[in-house]
Amino acid sequence: MIDFNSYIDGLDLSGLQKYFINNGRVTKYSKGDYFVKAGEKSHYIAYVDCGYFNYKVHNFPEGKDYITGFAFKGEFVGDYPNCLYGMTSEVAIVAGTSCNVFQLTGEDLCKLLDSDGMKGLKQTISDHLFSQIYTQYLDMYRMTTRERYKRLLLRCPEIIQNINLKDIASFLKVTPTTISNIRREITFEL
Numbered sequence: 001m002i003d004f005n006s007y008i009d010g011l012d013l014s015g016l017q018k019y020f021i022n023n024g025r026v027t028k029y030s031k032g033d034y035f036v037k038a039g040e041k042s043h044y045i046a047y048v049d050c051g052y053f054n055y056k057v058h059n060f061p062e063g064k065d066y067i068t069g070f071a072f073k074g075e076f077v078g079d080y081p082n083c084l085y086g087m088t089s090e091v092a093i094v095a096g097t098s099c100n101v102f103q104l105t106g107e108d109l110c111k112l113l114d115s116d117g118m119k120g121l122k123q124t125i126s127d128h129l130f131s132q133i134y135t136q137y138l139d140m141y142r143m144t145t146r147e148r149y150k151r152l153l154l155r156c157p158e159i160i161q162n163i164n165l166k167d168i169a170s171f172l173k174v175t176p177t178t179i180s181n182i183r184r185e186i187t188f189e190l
Contacts, residue, residue: 011128013076016121019112020047020076024102029053035093036079042089044103045078051099053077054167056092067170070096070163077101081126084110096167145174146182 024047029035035053036042048071055069068091071077079089083106113122139148149172152159159168169176 011124015118016076016112017047017074020102020104021049023108024104027101027103029095029099029101031095031097033095035077035095036083036089036091038089038092040089041086042079042083043086043106045076045080045083045106045109046101046103048073048075048077049100049102051095051097052162053099054094054096056094057090058092065092065170066173067167069171072162078106080129081122082106084113084122096163140173145172145178146185148172149179149182150186 026049027046029051035044035046038056038058050073052073053071054067055071056065057068058065071093077093079091079093081087082089086106110122112118139151143151149168152168152172165176165179169179172179
């Protein structure tokens, strides 16, 4: 499992994971399949059993897609909290590899999180997600690309075996050549 999404840190999601495994619809996605398309209503959330997903936004002036995040095995994938209320998704979520998931409707998850046994978890997840996104946002300004790349490798060293250079570069919002040069510099430092 890749330790990428820091919002999970400090959260006990084991009960939620079991619920998805026991009650979710097993769904397979091929590489390139959409979990949700930007601009369409988001209805599902899933627990990733194998594979990974890319979160993407489109920059219309540049005519490019940028990866804003990933969801790996053992994590949840969905446009949270939009999926809870069937709201329009701001991101496209696309299978990066063949994936198997345990999928629920956002409406079912919302009911579960509003139940007595899960009270407060919905807000706690939102708080943790906000903290992760806010840190990423600040890092774009307070760190160099090299520092952000090194931090990414420290947090989840397996990412370079699982994600191609182009997608890592897109996530860091730089060119693949920039990441290649940084990798070479780091290698020569060792």
